[in-house]
Amino acid sequence: MGMPITVEIIQINYQKPFDKVFSYFHEVDDRFSPYKSDSELSKVNNGLNPSDWSKEMKEVMELCAQTKRITGGYFDIDMGGKIDTSGLVKGWAINNAADMLLDMGFKDFYIEAGGDIQVYGNNEDGLPWEIGIRNPFNIDEIVKVVKLTNKGIATSGTYIRGQHIYNPHENYSHPTNIMSLSVIAPNIFEADRFATAAFAMGKSGIAFIDAIPEMEAYLIDNKRIATLSRGFTNYVA
Amino acid sequence: MKKIVISFSVLAIYGIYSIGIRHQSPVIGKPASLKNNNNTIASNNTSNSLSTSSSSNSNSNSNSSSTSSVTTSSKYTDGTYVGPTEDAYYGNVQVSVTISGGKINDVKFLQYPNSHYTSVIINQQAMPYLKQEAIQSQSSNVQLISGATFTSQAFVQSLQAALNKA
Numbered sequence: 001m002g003m004p005i006t007v008e009i010i011q012i013n014y015q016k017p018f019d020k021v022f023s024y025f026h027e028v029d030d031r032f033s034p035y036k037s038d039s040e041l042s043k044v045n046n047g048l049n050p051s052d053w054s055k056e057m058k059e060v061m062e063l064c065a066q067t068k069r070i071t072g073g074y075f076d077i078d079m080g081g082k083i084d085t086s087g088l089v090k091g092w093a094i095n096n097a098a099d100m101l102l103d104m105g106f107k108d109f110y111i112e113a114g115g116d117i118q119v120y121g122n123n124e125d126g127l128p129w130e131i132g133i134r135n136p137f138n139i140d141e142i143v144k145v146v147k148l149t150n151k152g153i154a155t156s157g158t159y160i161r162g163q164h165i166y167n168p169h170e171n172y173s174h175p176t177n178i179m180s181l182s183v184i185a186p187n188i189f190e191a192d193r194f195a196t197a198a199f200a201m202g203k204s205g206i207a208f209i210d211a212i213p214e215m216e217a218y219l220i221d222n223k224r225i226a227t228l229s230r231g232f233t234n235y236v237a
Numbered sequence: 238m239k240k241i242v243i244s245f246s247v248l249a250i251y252g253i254y255s256i257g258i259r260h261q262s263p264v265i266g267k268p269a270s271l272k273n274n275n276n277t278i279a280s281n282n283t284s285n286s287l288s289t290s291s292s293s294n295s296n297s298n299s300n301s302s303s304t305s306s307v308t309t310s311s312k313y314t315d316g317t318y319v320g321p322t323e324d325a326y327y328g329n330v331q332v333s334v335t336i337s338g339g340k341i342n343d344v345k346f347l348q349y350p351n352s353h354y355t356s357v358i359i360n361q362q363a364m365p366y367l368k369q370e371a372i373q374s375q376s377s378n379v380q381l382i383s384g385a386t387f388t389s390q391a392f393v394q395s396l397q398a399a400l401n402k403a
Contacts, residue, residue, distance in 0.1 A: 110381060119381075123380070130380065131381040133384070134383065134385075141375075153383045155383045186312060186313050187339075220372055225370070225372070226372050227369050228369070
């Protein structure tokens with residue numbers, strides 16, 4: 001996925017679980033990278049027959065179709081004729097990797113890939129993990145701190161004025177004037193795909209997330225004003 | 238000018254990642270008495286390094302509340318949930334969410350200002366019923382930061398073009 005991945009497990013003194021997680025991420029990247037010409041995704045884009053798709057590709061494609069349906073079409077992997085599953089695969093992969101660590105019996109850990117995070121249990125101080133939300137106007141700063149246990153948090157957005165996530169419903173002009181949208185959900189798979197879709201909705205994305213149970217959001221617009229879903233403050237440190 | 242700003246910002250991001258500031262030992266200002274005797278191993282695939290940040294432990298005076306951890310799953314509980322009617326200023330919004338296998342399986346809009354909501358050009362004004370605040374830089378040292386990454390193909394192409402001209 002061409003991005004830094006960080007895994008931290010509390011109370012562990014051996015390497016093997018990390019190797020397993022990273023080898024899994026490499027596997028996912030080799031399969032779903034839109035930038036590798038020999039990835040399965042690139043082959044799909046070059047007409048690979050669906051009957052020859054791997055089990056993982058079929059699963060992700062089904063999840064993308066389902067996500068498009070339940071988000072009113074705002075989640076869309078069709079990027080002008082080419083399929084790009086990036087809006088969902090990262091959260092899906094982090095979630096799967098976290099499940100691997102849970103299956104190995106670990107209780108206190110996090111997995112972070114490119115700003116999307118799944119946390120379990122507590123940090124080394126026995127307290128909920130503290131996560132900063134990056135300032136979209138200054139990447140060196142954070143503008144909010146949340147405390148999370150057994151949750152996923154994903155942020156969609158841009159740090160550069162004028163760049164936007166592709167909005168499938170916008171063919172007319174610049175779609176949004178929002179800079180970033182962070183979503184907290186019971187797991188990173190839900191957080192990632194709903195953050196992607198809700199960001200494409202513009203300012204209404206916050207109302208969409210607000211209406212979904214156990215999902216909260218923090219939206220930052222281009223006037224440096226943040227809008228909070230009603231349950232968000234429960235997580236604010 | 239814009240292109241230069243783009244390339245500079247991205248280089249800055251990569252620079253930050255490459256020097257590995259995300260990998261420094263956690264610097265959370267907590268009293269020493271709260272520190273547990275945990276070893277933390279963090280590993281990063283970009284460097285393939287195994288860095289052990291031994292949390293300098295003073296004593297094993299851990300707070301007991303942290304040990305009675307409740308095993309709550311990060312999965313949604315299966316079922317169908319109907320949300321309250323949201324009084325969005327442009328009309329009422331109500332959703333029904335169906336969970337199966339711990340995942341959101343369906344979201345239905347029971348009420349929406351327009352039944353063809355996907356084709357509606359949604360008003361871009363803020364929802365007045367939600368709290369707003371001006372963002373402010375926080376000084377807190379956190380281990381983890383959530384932020385957007387550039388995954389859109391269009392962006393990458395635009396970036397490449399910008400870099401080619403830079």
